Amino acid sequence: MDHCISLILGGGKGTRLLPLTQYRSKPAVPIGGKYRLIDVPISNCIHSDLNRIYVLTQFNSISLHRHIRQTYNFDLFSNGFVEILAAQQTPGETDWYQGTADAVRKQMRFLKQPGLKHVLILSGDQLYRMDYRQMLNTHLKSNADVTISTIPVNAQDARGFGIMQLDDGGKVVDFVEKPQDDDALNKVRTPADWIDAHGVRAKGREYLASMGIYLFDRDLLVDLLESSDHDDFGKHIFPMAIKHHHVQTHLFDDYWEDIGTIKAFFECNLAMASSDAPFRFGDHKHPIFTRPRFLPSTRFDNCEVKGSLIADGCTIGPGSKIENSVIGMRTTIGSNVTIRNSAIMGADYYVHDHSAPGECIGIGDNVVIDGALVDKNVYIGNGARIVSADAPPGDGDYDSIAVSDGIAVVRKRSAIPDNWSFPK
Structure with a gap:
């Protein structure tokens, strides 16, 4: 070679x-x-x-x-x-x-x-x-x-x-x-x-x-x-x-x-994310390499996780349920959140001052995300609901969300207000 x-x-x-x-x-x-x-x-x-x-x-x-x-x-x-x-x-x-x-x-x-x-x-x-x-x-x-x-x-x-x-x-x-x-x-x-x-x-x-x-x-x-x-x-x-x-x-x-x-x-x-995944990044002989980030361990607090991948540095609040999903690095998930059949890309950094307007990153309390793709550095407010199965037919652009191939994609750095639902 x-x-x-x-x-x-x-x-x-x-x-x-x-x-x-x-x-x-x-x-x-x-x-x-x-x-x-x-x-x-x-x-x-x-x-x-x-x-x-x-x-x-x-x-x-x-x-x-x-x-x-x-x-x-x-x-x-x-x-x-x-x-x-x-x-x-x-x-x-x-x-x-x-x-x-x-x-x-x-x-x-x-x-x-x-x-x-x-x-x-x-x-x-x-x-x-x-x-x-x-x-x-x-x-x-x-x-x-x-x-x-x-x-x-x-x-x-x-x-x-x-x-x-x-x-x-x-x-x-x-x-x-x-x-x-x-x-x-x-x-x-x-x-x-x-x-x-x-x-x-x-x-x-x-x-x-x-x-x-x-x-x-x-x-x-x-x-x-x-x-x-x-x-x-x-x-x-x-x-x-x-x-x-x-x-x-x-x-x-x-x-x-x-x-x-x-x-x-x-x-x-x-x-x-499935137990019989056709491809695994962590093959012991030939792992896929990436950047070492030295993040803390993910914290789970009285929540339920089934058939999912959870990356480093996440916090998942009490009462939350995650099923058949991928949760990216530094994702903060509040209480009583439901995430199914979704990919959450996480965040590039932690936000320490959540009182600053427009500076919040993460998923608030009582949120439902089903069949969606959430890009990095997104804030989803309390009580929001994003369900791809309910999206209008065909591809479309709906401000913070784009629908492609029937999948709702939350754009990078978007902020979804409290109690907001997609589709409206």
């Missing part, structure tokens, strides 16, 4: 995750109570002995930069680093990043470092655990120019992904983006016995979906970027590589979720 660097793409606008991305980039979105999405690919790299990591950033990147700076510091003798490559204007470049491929092209000098043989391209907004050394092994054994990681999906799910068509040796010969009709699906179907023979149980999943994880030979990647003006890997560079080079597939069969929408983000959080 000494001849490989990792590039994590973290500069997109993340419009489908609004309002969570109104003030932060998508990789900086908190998840699981105390982590951020960017922690996932960086942790995977560290566990794979890939310690030279670049994160390409552009939109709403201040909190992402701060988190990376405060979290990932290697010792002086490891030669490892997590370095931010922010979009910038230079005498030779006056445009910002125009897409994923253009972002890498604008950082070409880092690709041309001596001794570099391979470049791993990763997304900053996916939830999974992978040892990239296995992918590199597939790449080297097949003598490939490019290797793409794929996951088997069924016919219904295949309509929402880019699907690979392979030859008998696993070489990618075609790529169809979100095939909708049966003819297009049949063209890219991979027989179950082929999938089974390559170490993954098909279980009715006969389509190999792109995970957006690419491993390139460095020289080829430089050539592809310098010989074209294409802006995107998935739409342009990767299909171009299929036509003229050996593109190999690497099969992956574990939990993987692309956090592209409010619904996907919300469901991931709630799934992690």
Whole structure:
């Protein structure tokens, strides 16, 4: 792995995750109570002995930069680093990043470092655990120019992904983006016995979906970027590589979720709160790292908690009930509060003077929150009620609350008055 660097793409606008991305980039979105999405690919790299990591950033990147700076510091003798490559204007470049491929092209000098043989391209907004050394092994054994990681999906799910068509040796010969009709699906179907023979149980999943994880030979990647003006890997560079080079597939069969929408983000959080969670941040061999904050233990006072994750530094008052929910750091919850099927992101700091107008953070007494997503640094007044199931149909904007995918999202730094109900 000494001849490989990792590039994590973290500069997109993340419009489908609004309002969570109104003030932060998508990789900086908190998840699981105390982590951020960017922690996932960086942790995977560290566990794979890939310690030279670049994160390409552009939109709403201040909190992402701060988190990376405060979290990932290697010792002086490891030669490892997590370095931010922010979009910038230079005498030779006056445009910002125009897409994923253009972002890498604008950082070409880092690709041309001596001794570099391979470049791993990763997304900053996916939830999974992978040892990239296995992918590199597939790449080297097949003598490939490019290797793409794929996951088997069924016919219904295949309509929402880019699907690979392979030859008998696993070489990618075609790529169809979100095939909708049966003819297009049949063209890219991979027989179950082929999938089974390559170490993954098909279980009715006969389509190999792109995970957006690419491993390139460095020289080829430089050539592809310098010989074209294409802006995107998935739409342009990767299909171009299929036509003229050996593109190999690497099969992956574990939990993987692309956090592209409010619904996907919300469901991931709630799934992690269950006793049979499909993904656990605290795997003893390969934990997901994040910033150590040295917060006090959470305090419970005669309350009831079922099937939930409670992060550090919280206070939960008497008579409160929390069920199937994620409670983020520094959350203050009053008495007789009911929180069900919800994700509360918590707070960035404690407020000591609650008498100051507009300075309160936390959840007051006798509040009901059901099926909602509450962003950071929010105050919810006594007796307030926020129930997603009662929201008007369709997406909408209601001042402090936005409805997306049927989920009520309380905006960051909002203040909900006492006895206020959503919907009104």
